[in-house]
Amino acid sequence: SQTIHQWPATLVQPVGSPLSLECTVEGTSNPNLYWYRQAAGRGLQLLFYSVGIGQISSEVPQNLSASRPQDRQFILSSKKLLLSDSGFYLCAWSEGADSNQPQHFGDGTRLSIL
Amino acid sequence: EDKVVQSPLSLVVHEGDTVTLNCSYEVTNFRSLLWYKQEKKAPTFLFMLTSSGIEKKSGRLSSILDKKELFSILNITATQTGDSAVYLCAVLVGSNYKLTFGKGTLLTVNP
Numbered sequence: 683s684q685t686i687h688q689w690p691a692t693l694v695q696p697v698g699s700p701l702s703l704e705c706t707v708e709g710t711s712n713p714n715l716y717w718y719r720q721a722a723g724r725g726l727q728l729l730f731y732s733v734g735i736g737q738i739s740s741e742v743p744q745n746l747s748a749s750r751p752q753d754r755q756f757i758l759s760s761k762k763l764l765l766s767d768s769g770f771y772l773c774a775w776s777e778g779a780d781s782n783q784p785q786h787f788g789d790g791t792r793l794s795i796l
Numbered sequence: 797e798d799k800v801v802q803s804p805l806s807l808v809v810h811e812g813d814t815v816t817l818n819c820s821y822e823v824t825n826f827r828s829l830l831w832y833k834q835e836k837k838a839p840t841f842l843f844m845l846t847s848s849g850i851e852k853k854s855g856r857l858s859s860i861l862d863k864k865e866l867f868s869i870l871n872i873t874a875t876q877t878g879d880s881a882v883y884l885c886a887v888l889v890g891s892n893y894k895l896t897f898g899k900g901t902l903l904t905v906n907p
Contacts, residue, residue: 716895723899725884725900731893741894776893782846784844785895786841790838
């Protein structure tokens with residue numbers, strides 16, 4: 683069966699520091715991969731999605747970037763964190779062959795910026 | 797802009813009650829509507845609805861979609877304290893793989 687791993691679970695970072703969050707999926711090939719952010723009082727917001735290695739689409743302009751160096755690895759990065767980057771970051775995957783498939787989420791990273 | 801609105805925002809019930817959660821949407825190029833349950837961490841997938849009028853059922857949970865009136869409901873019968881969670885509704889739109897989420901309904905089931 684497929685599993686998704688996301689780490690770290692929690693992170694406290696100072697303003698201006700870099701960020702790297704990692705997500706890996708097991709048990710499937712060529713999945714679609716997604717990064718979401720859930721801010722307090724707001725719904726989940728799609729940040730990036732990827733349909734293949736090196737293919738990244740950005741949904742909102744922001745201080746973050748994403749990369750997919752391997753088929754089942756998705757990384758969320760920032761060179762300099764802002765206070766507004768605080769939130770709950772979730773990675774998700776879906777079957778790649780058909781876009782009309784449910785997305786399945788990792789356990790998330792709770793990011794606090796001080 | 798695509799929009800998904802859930803109601804109520806929060807709900808407190810007693811064990812054994814039946815609840816109905818609502819989700820309405822305004823989107824272009826609708827493909828399907830999904831329900832998730834979120835406790836402390838990851839949202840877990842409940843249902844995916846693509847066709848109008850066909851009820852999906854899993855134990856005490858059921859859901860149905862009305863594509864003419866642009867809404868869906870999630871029913872939970874004989875609620876238990878373990879049903880306490882945020883229930884998220886999301887709509888999958890077009891071919892760009894984008895899920896647009898509502899803000900969720902916080903359900904609290906008291907013993």
